[in-house]
Amino acid sequence: MNELINQYSASEPPAPAAGGHGRDVVDALRDLIAGGGYQPGDRLPPERELTERFGIKRAALRKALETLERDGLIWRHVGKGTFVSSARGGTPVASLAELSRQVGPLQMMRARLSMEPAIAREAAVNATAEAVARIENAREGAFAAASWDDYEACDDVFHRAIAEATGNALLLALFDQLNHVRRAIAWDTVVRTSERPPRDHTSFTEHDRIVAAIQTRNPVEAHAAMRTHLGSVSARLFGEV
Numbered sequence: 001m002n003e004l005i006n007q008y009s010a011s012e013p014p015a016p017a018a019g020g021h022g023r024d025v026v027d028a029l030r031d032l033i034a035g036g037g038y039q040p041g042d043r044l045p046p047e048r049e050l051t052e053r054f055g056i057k058r059a060a061l062r063k064a065l066e067t068l069e070r071d072g073l074i075w076r077h078v079g080k081g082t083f084v085s086s087a088r089g090g091t092p093v094a095s096l097a098e099l100s101r102q103v104g105p106l107q108m109m110r111a112r113l114s115m116e117p118a119i120a121r122e123a124a125v126n127a128t129a130e131a132v133a134r135i136e137n138a139r140e141g142a143f144a145a146a147s148w149d150d151y152e153a154c155d156d157v158f159h160r161a162i163a164e165a166t167g168n169a170l171l172l173a174l175f176d177q178l179n180h181v182r183r184a185i186a187w188d189t190v191v192r193t194s195e196r197p198p199r200d201h202t203s204f205t206e207h208d209r210i211v212a213a214i215q216t217r218n219p220v221e222a223h224a225a226m227r228t229h230l231g232s233v234s235a236r237l238f239g240e241v
Contacts, residue, residue, distance in 0.1 A: 100184035
């Protein structure tokens, strides 16, 4: 996922007056997202850059970001930044921030095991050639990742590309909401013994199986392959499926 770095230009939304009302800051952030070419999953500039751009204090910025997060327009990950979600209209969704406080990691994995195999099955039925190419590119990006952070970003793109391949806007929106909560959950620290995933990392062959099933239009195999993959991830994290 690429961080979009927007330079100062005449096309930028006007900055709210220093110390301005919270609604002014919220509106300015909405304009920035709408006019800056941001897509779901893109990272916004860091808080320091936003406070300088808008001429406001960090407390005012964070208050505005909390409003946008409640509305489902963004999600925030401690240590990684602020990201655009799929709710582009600013209509509140079932408080994703609140859900992230109610759902634990194991519950999240069970939700993924319930939803994503069905999404993979729909992708096998409906994916266009372009959609399959995007899935393949994401798979290759994950395999070539130089670090675990890069791998996780590419893996995220891989799973979302499968949801996009369904051609079903509702399934994609549900996937995005599920993913939003997954990112916000406080996972226990995962101990890494290498700088990047080893070449024999099981997810690589599991990804290959998922891609092959979608390429060959085999919905039953796509469902099974995704369930096997997520079950493997769950077993590594929790020792159970």
